[in-house]
Amino acid sequence: xxxxxxxxxxxxxxxxxxxxxxxxxxxxxxxxxxxxxxxxxxxxxxxxxxxxxxxxxxxxxxxxxxxxxxxxxxxxxxxxxxxxxxxxxxxxxxxxxxxxxxxxxxxxxxxxxxxxxxxxxxxxxxxxxxxxxxxxxxxxxxxxxxxxxxxxxxxxxxxxxxxxxxxxxxxxxxxxxxxxxxxxxxxxxxxxxxxxxxxxxxxxxxxxxxxxxxxxxxxxxxxxxxxxxxxxxxxxxxxxxxxxxxxxxxxxxxxxxxxxxxxxxxxxxxxxxxxxxxxxxxxxxxxxxxxxxxxxxxxxxxxxxxxxxxxxxxxxxxxxxxxxxxxxxxxxxxxxxxxxxxxxxxxxxxxxxxx
Numbered sequence: 001x002x003x004x005x006x007x008x009x010x011x012x013x014x015x016x017x018x019x020x021x022x023x024x025x026x027x028x029x030x031x032x033x034x035x036x037x038x039x040x041x042x043x044x045x046x047x048x049x050x051x052x053x054x055x056x057x058x059x060x061x062x063x064x065x066x067x068x069x070x071x072x073x074x075x076x077x078x079x080x081x082x083x084x085x086x087x088x089x090x091x092x093x094x095x096x097x098x099x100x101x102x103x104x105x106x107x108x109x110x111x112x113x114x115x116x117x118x119x120x121x122x123x124x125x126x127x128x129x130x131x132x133x134x135x136x137x138x139x140x141x142x143x144x145x146x147x148x149x150x151x152x153x154x155x156x157x158x159x160x161x162x163x164x165x166x167x168x169x170x171x172x173x174x175x176x177x178x179x180x181x182x183x184x185x186x187x188x189x190x191x192x193x194x195x196x197x198x199x200x201x202x203x204x205x206x207x208x209x210x211x212x213x214x215x216x217x218x219x220x221x222x223x224x225x226x227x228x229x230x231x232x233x234x235x236x237x238x239x240x241x242x243x244x245x246x247x248x249x250x251x252x253x254x255x256x257x258x259x260x261x262x263x264x265x266x267x268x269x270x271x272x273x274x275x276x277x278x279x280x281x282x283x284x285x286x287x288x289x290x291x292x293x294x295x296x297x298x299x300x301x302x303x304x305x306x307x308x309x310x311x312x313x314x315x316x317x318x319x320x321x322x323x324x325x326x327x328x329x330x331x332x333x334x335x336x337x338x339x340x341x342x343x344x345x346x347x348x349x350x351x352x353x354x355x
Contacts (some may be wrong), residue, residue, distance in 0.1 A: 001297065003228045003236075006323065007314045008335055015165055016348035019177040024199040027343055027350040031334045033326035038337050043197050043351060047205045050264060050353070054306065055256040056206070057249070059192040059269045060215045062183035064151070065158030067170075070119030070127065079119060082106040082161055083154070084189050084221050085242070087132075087142060094131040099144040102130070106222060110139040119143075122157045151186055161189055163347055165313070178347070187219035187242075193347040194267030194309050212256075214249040216277075218242070218269040218291075228315055238292040238317065243273040247286040250277075253303065254284050264306040264355070268318050271295075271325075274303040296320040297328055306355035311338060311345040326354050 020026050028041040030049060041049060050056075066083040087102040089095065094115070095102060107113045115131045125147065132142035160170040160178050170178075180195035182203065206213065221241045228236045245253075253274070256263055265271040276291035278284055284303070294317060307325055312318040323331045334352070343350045 001233050002231055003233055003315050004231075005328070006233075006316070006319050006332075008332055008339075010314065010339065010345060014339060014342065014345050014349075016344040016346060017166055017168060019173070019196070019348045020344075023177065023181075024197055024202055026197050027341075028197075029334065029338060029343065029350070029352045031326055031330065031352060031354045033330065033354050036327070036330035036333055038334050040341065043202070046202065046353070047209050047211070050211070050306070050355075051262060052210055053259075053261045054264045055212045055214060055252055055261055056264045056266060056308075057214050057216055057253070057270045057274060058180075058182060058195060058198075058266045059218050059273065060180075060182055060184045061188040061192060061217050061219050061269070062186040063160065063179055063188045063191045064186050065154045065160060066189045067159040067161040068121055068154075068157055069159075070121045072113075073118040073120060079113060080108045081119075081141075081143070082189060083158075084140075085187075085219070086149075092133055093142060093144075095144045098146045099130070101145050101148055103127075103143045103145070103149060104132075105141055105143055106139050107141045110141060113141050123153075125149075125153070125157075163190065165346055166348070182215075185217045185219075187217075189222065190220045191347065192218070192220055192267045192269040194270075194351065196348070197351045198266075212252060214252045215246065216249055216270055216273045217244040218273045220269055226317075228317060228320075233296050233320060236294065236317070238294045240290045240292045241269075241272075242288065242290050243276065244288040245273065245277050245284065245286050250284045250286040257282075257284075257303075262305040262355075263303055264308060265304045266308045268307075268309055268312075268321050271304050271307060271321065275301060278302045294320075295324045297324050299324040301325060306353070308351065308353050310347065310351060311335065311343060311349055313346060322352075322354065 026043045030039040084104045117129045127143040130144045160174040276293045
């Protein structure tokens with residue numbers, strides 16, 4: 001199966017550059033994954049179109065202010081880094097004895113950012129690129145610090161990591177709108193954006209209907225968002241991301257499966273967590289692990305029965321995931337309908353319910 005099979009032409013003006021005026025006031029498309037039938041709703045309609053016995057699973061990861069700008073000491077030029085995740089101190093990574101923490105980053109103009117280069121960040125914190133075998137020939141670089149980097153440091157110095165198709169700088173509005181209202185566990189380098197459509201009022205309406213809700217945590221790195229650069233999708237390698245399933249959520253899922261109740265995953269990150277954690281014995285264990293799962297047509301879903309998601313970019317792993325769930329033809333037909341009806345696409349765009 002080739003990457004180009006998942007291409008579609010999207011008019012530029014349908015790529016949402018800002019959130020909707022009021023959180024939750026978005027269009028909602030329902031796609032029947034079995035017939036391909038499409039129905040048009042608004043987000044306010046959601047409690048009325050999902051069954052009362054559904055178990056909804058949300059990803060409660062919170063976005064870190066992970067885009068930072070360092071001044072390259074040899075040139076005085078500004079360099080943009082996206083901090084992905086901390087790394088353990090390792091013999092494989094050539095840090096010196098003064099290093100107390102390492103961070104995996106994605107850096108612009110990576111070819112010019114080489115081991116030994118030093119950078120100074122806004123508050124005077126300094127870092128050096130160190131040799132990490134896993135960084136060779138990629139846009140990734142490992143930064144070594146002689147001080148611990150805390151969440152307070154990111155809050156004080158970082159920017160909201162808006163995706164590259166949002167062609168503007170982040171603003172104060174993004175500090176709240178590019179964050180889910182229920183996000184509690186900081187660690188994502190990008191927002192699990194399906195959740196952006198949910199308000200406290202919507203959660204209360206779901207509670208009033210008796211709909212059960214559970215939480216997982218998957219800290220979004222770049223496994224979900226890096227482009228597929230291979231001709232054949234089977235040759236693409238996903239980067240690893242860390243997830244956690246609590247005992248309470250595992251118990252909910254196992255009971256729902258026993259009772260034959262549908263499980264609705266909110267967002268592709270929730271989907272990836274559930275499908276990765278499900279074990280060979282047909283059981284959901286609690287605990288933490290990492291996943292590099294890549295779902296494309298032919299994948300057999302074990303846990304998820306319904307999916308709430310956004311509209312995804314052409315030729316992306318996320319488009320391949322929803323195509324695995326509903327069929328490529330159904331998805332691309334639904335996307336064509338969305339374009340014809342002026343739906344807004346991507347992170348700040350409209351929503352799709354697939355069931």
